[in-house]
Amino acid sequence: MASDNTSPETPDPGTVRPGGRTARVRAAVLDAAGDALAEGGFAGLDLSEVARRAGVGKTTVYRRWGSTTALVADLLADMAEQSSPRSDTGALLDDLRANAHLVRTTLTDPRQGPLFRAVIAAATCDERTAHALHRFYEIRVAEWAPCVELAAQRGELPPDTDPHEVVRAVSAPLYHRFLLSGAPLDEEAAERAARAAAAAARAGAYRTTPGARCAIIEA
Template sequence: MNEDTPGAGGGAGPGTVRPGGRTARVREAVLRAAGDALVERGFGGVDLAEVARRAGVGKTTVYRRWGTVPVLVADMLAEMAESSQPRADTGSLDGDLAALAGLILGTLTDERQGPLFKAVIATATGDGPTAEALHRFYRVRITEWAPCVDLAVERGEIPAGTDPAEVIRSLSAPLYYRLLASGDPLDAAAAKRAAAATAVAARAGVFVSAA
């Protein structure tokens, strides 16, 4: 699920290759420390030296590998994409969309992941590199889940020409709206409604590309 993440000094960026051994442990510790700082203090309160201290690694390691806070946040998003659950294949569009809604709900209501997403999204509104990293994260997620829509077309459940990305955005949007804007309950009932409404709209041809 990775895409290349730009590094501070060019070449392959952090998150491009899944490291092993000590390198993997260092990355995990640094990203967790950065996430904690981001949740506690916001983007402006994240300091690479402090992140290194929290992670128990040398400052030189953090500065050499990540270089800037936006690159560190970008790698954090890459790691989230790497560790997220794989696409469901239930054999029906309704089942797949319900699984996706449940996955989104579980992420956004997680005691760590929920606040972390809020902090990253808030940062992305005013920081270009973080915004691009967030956009890349969601492009990767949409790409992973697009086959559930393509398979539904093959099974004849929904019309040919249905745009998978639009289907997935339609399902996700009301859940993120509850998280970030309305303050309405973000619960299993909301996830169920989002999945059901998206499935109905897809069968009605709402997401068929104009072209």
């Protein structure tokens, strides 16, 4: 088991991106935490067991993270940074298809799917985990929002379209299937989500100008 050389004054998880041995330890611990979450859920997450899986001293894990909620928060921050970058195909529908495919692939992955279920379940009863989950989702939405902004610049969408709402409209029905309905989370579902979001955006459903959406509905 590795020795503990961590400084006693360790910053909050996620506030710095360490290098060298510290970075390797962090990566090993986060990987072990993800495996543990996927296998046993949040209730089964234990810092000592994570340390054993990662092959590091448990004192290092307790000193750096201090609690399972802090560890999950750091894991989500790392997942947000490591997730695939947005697409830039030059066409709104193709970009939204790429986003839908990424969401579907993540949620149906044998490891990532159970991991997300565990984190979402934990977020319903733990404020810190909920905050970390919300931050993860907003980082990913912000990553893809420029696809919508570029589409508006090309004239595919009204210029006052809210890009974040369009991206959320793609993933929302996929998360609904994943968590609530039990309906198949297949490529057809991803295609439908992308097409529906694109069609609604073109029709002006996500315009930010006061009264613009109401005018569309009344028309």
